[in-house]
Amino acid sequence: MKEFKILGVPVHPYTMSEVVEELNKRIVAQEQTFVVTANAEIIMACQEDDSYNKIVSNAEIILPDGAGAVWAGRHLGNKVPERVAGFDLYLELMQLCAEKGYKAFFFGSAPGVADAAKAVCEERYPGVQIVGVRNGYFKDNEVPEIIEEINKSGAQLLFAALGAPKQEKWLAANRDKLNSIVLMGIGGSFDVLAGKMQRAPKWMQDASLEWLFRLYKQPSRFMRMMALPKFVIEVFIHGSKHV
Ligand code: UDP
Numbered sequence: 001m002k003e004f005k006i007l008g009v010p011v012h013p014y015t016m017s018e019v020v021e022e023l024n025k026r027i028v029a030q031e032q033t034f035v036v037t038a039n040a041e042i043i044m045a046c047q048e049d050d051s052y053n054k055i056v057s058n059a060e061i062i063l064p065d066g067a068g069a070v071w072a073g074r075h076l077g078n079k080v081p082e083r084v085a086g087f088d089l090y091l092e093l094m095q096l097c098a099e100k101g102y103k104a105f106f107f108g109s110a111p112g113v114a115d116a117a118k119a120v121c122e123e124r125y126p127g128v129q130i131v132g133v134r135n136g137y138f139k140d141n142e143v144p145e146i147i148e149e150i151n152k153s154g155a156q157l158l159f160a161a162l163g164a165p166k167q168e169k170w171l172a173a174n175r176d177k178l179n180s181i182v183l184m185g186i187g188g189s190f191d192v193l194a195g196k197m198q199r200a201p202k203w204m205q206d207a208s209l210e211w212l213f214r215l216y217k218q219p220s221r222f223m224r225m226m227a228l229p230k231f232v233i234e235v236f237i238h239g240s241k242h243v
Helices: 016-029 040-048 050-057 066-075 086-100 113-124 140-153 166-177 189-193 202-206 210-217 219-225 227-238
Strands: 004-006 009-011 033-038 061-064 103-108 129-134 157-161 182-185
Touching: 004 066, 009 040, 009 050, 009 061, 016 033, 016 061, 016 086, 016 182, 033 040, 033 086, 033 166, 040 050, 040 066, 040 227, 050 166, 061 066, 066 210, 066 227, 086 103, 086 157, 086 182, 086 189, 103 113, 103 140, 113 129, 113 189, 129 140, 140 166, 157 166, 157 189, 166 182, 202 210, 210 219, 219 227
Parallel strands: 033 061, 033 182, 103 129, 103 157, 157 182
Antiparallel strands: 004 009
16 A cells, blocks of 8 residues: 655555455454554644654554545645545444454443443444453553453454544554454544444535534533644645654
8 A cells, every 4th residue: 555644644545445455354364453543633643742653653554534634645745535534444344343253342431431332333233243341441550451351352353442642552552462453543432332422414524524523512622623723734834744
């Protein structure tokens, strides 16, 4: 897969169906793969945090998530067929799990939330095997036990919903000890499935306004979302180069 850079962060312009096919191949080949859905906030965080930049840049698959990343890729003259949102890819992978009999582990979010997301998936994707669930609030000394729980479950796909950058940092730090093949951070996806958080209506997603919906629902994100206008300015100034 070709790659291009946005502010020094590599991005792989897969379509949704291509990335699902690629991940299926990697599961069959048992090739451990760390997937990052790089939105504008993540790319901006990489500008200020070198260790996070390395973690994201070393992921095997880095997808253009969010209107900002897609805009930047195209603005810099690259072909970006579509936005591959983490939430959408997570659901596509649930479908793949149901079809192929792959096992998944849900790690993250507040107590009870991943369990509720599991129940929703089991209803939506008959036959899907979600072989373990663990909330995302833990102390450092509990990490070995969490890794053991994930490995014992036999899950080939591990979804970590700890928010960015925590989920990417956790997955990168522990990937060598984890037996799961696909490792992916999915932010607030369990909250959305569990009905704790709403996703923007389709028309807003299509109009590249999902960020506005999130701001309306969670005004406390305002400071974090200031990364978006900053991102646009930095892309105009620095383009494909790290700030
Ligand atoms: N979370 C967690 N452990 C933590 C901090 C956060 O499990 O130590 C969860 C939180 O409950 C929520 C998700 O991580 O379910 C963060 O969602 P958010 O929408 O903020 O994700 P982001 O936009 O940062 O990817």
